[in-house]
Amino acid sequence: xxxxxxxxxxxxxxxxxxxxxxxxxxxxxxxxxxxxxxxxxxxxxxxxxxxxxxxxxxxxxxxxxxxxxxxxxxxxxxxxxxxxxxxxxxxxxxxxxxxxxxxxxxxxxxxxxxxxxxxxxxxxxxxxxxxxxxxxxxxxxxxxxxxxxxxxxxxxxxxxxxxxxxxxxxxxxxxxxxxxxxxxxxxxxxxxxxxxxxxxxxxxxxxxxxxxxxxxxxxxxxxxxxxxxxxxxxxxxxxxxxxxxxxxx
Amino acid sequence: xxxxxxxxxxxxxxxxxxxxxxxxxxxxxxxxxxxxxxxxxxxxxxxxxxxxxxxxxxxxxxxxxxxxxxxxxxxxxxxxxxxxxxxxxxxxxxxxxxxxxxxxxxxxxxxxxxx
Numbered sequence: 001x002x003x004x005x006x007x008x009x010x011x012x013x014x015x016x017x018x019x020x021x022x023x024x025x026x027x028x029x030x031x032x033x034x035x036x037x038x039x040x041x042x043x044x045x046x047x048x049x050x051x052x053x054x055x056x057x058x059x060x061x062x063x064x065x066x067x068x069x070x071x072x073x074x075x076x077x078x079x080x081x082x083x084x085x086x087x088x089x090x091x092x093x094x095x096x097x098x099x100x101x102x103x104x105x106x107x108x109x110x111x112x113x114x115x116x117x118x119x120x121x122x123x124x125x126x127x128x129x130x131x132x133x134x135x136x137x138x139x140x141x142x143x144x145x146x147x148x149x150x151x152x153x154x155x156x157x158x159x160x161x162x163x164x165x166x167x168x169x170x171x172x173x174x175x176x177x178x179x180x181x182x183x184x185x186x187x188x189x190x191x192x193x194x195x196x197x198x199x200x201x202x203x204x205x206x207x208x209x210x211x212x213x214x215x216x217x218x219x220x221x222x223x224x225x226x227x228x229x230x231x232x233x234x235x236x237x238x239x240x241x242x243x244x245x246x247x248x249x
Numbered sequence: 250x251x252x253x254x255x256x257x258x259x260x261x262x263x264x265x266x267x268x269x270x271x272x273x274x275x276x277x278x279x280x281x282x283x284x285x286x287x288x289x290x291x292x293x294x295x296x297x298x299x300x301x302x303x304x305x306x307x308x309x310x311x312x313x314x315x316x317x318x319x320x321x322x323x324x325x326x327x328x329x330x331x332x333x334x335x336x337x338x339x340x341x342x343x344x345x346x347x348x349x350x351x352x353x354x355x356x357x358x359x360x361x362x363x364x
Binding site for chain 1: 256257258259260261262263264265266267268269270271272273274275276278279280282283284286287289290291292293294295296297298299300301302303304305306307308309310311312313314315317318323326327330331334335339340341342343344345348349352353356361
């Protein structure tokens, strides 16, 4: 972040954030949302319900789970439980970007509103690009990206509802593969600390393994267990390095 | 009357509130974290592991038509693609293009599109 960029106005930072829409990750997310609109139609949701769901939840896994539990005839409490378990991951995701996004004067109500726009794509955007923006403009810069991304995603549901179901299976399958492959590359490329790389490997290995053991809590266990293990290994590594440095003196 | 709006109420309560309560708790927790604090290391590690667990599951247990493709093909495409990405200077475009090309070639070779 160069100090001379500080005199750019908040609006100009908002627009810079908006420009993040014209990027590979945003494009990939829009294609996965096309997939969701096909799924919503097949599961019996109306267009208005699918659109409302996309904007109100803005987390594809939670949306897929809610559609699935609603379609199975579960009551509202059971739906709430299934969705809320899958959304626990939002807490560490939001908590890990807030310290980078705020200044001492950023009002909490603004962060509460902005947190709604944090899902995986916006989280990757935040951890990759926030550090290049002057601190006092980071919240408005993120708002520019997040609000535009969520609004566009919701529009995609409105437009593609009913169209996507007619895609040939090969194309639908290939589109589905884009999302995980993109996350693999972008999260590894943005990892500047060894602890993040360790946590990356832990998550990749533990996620599918625990899915075989505890299909309902797999992601939660993989996240807390794998993340904690990565943190402890990294802490031991940092301590050891400090120890050898002190010893060689 | 209520029947007409019932689905919207379910989406609001079991979707919006069930998800955003964790986002709000994230703001509360994040507000207490110092940018270089030891606790933030742990929170970052947990968030990364969570996201990668979701990601790896999408490859190993995909939904929809990709579920019918062989596991070795998905793992091979993602694994070899990631190795090429690491070996060529970690460019995200490479990390996306190579696995996608391998998957398409593999699907074509196994006759996936014919079904």
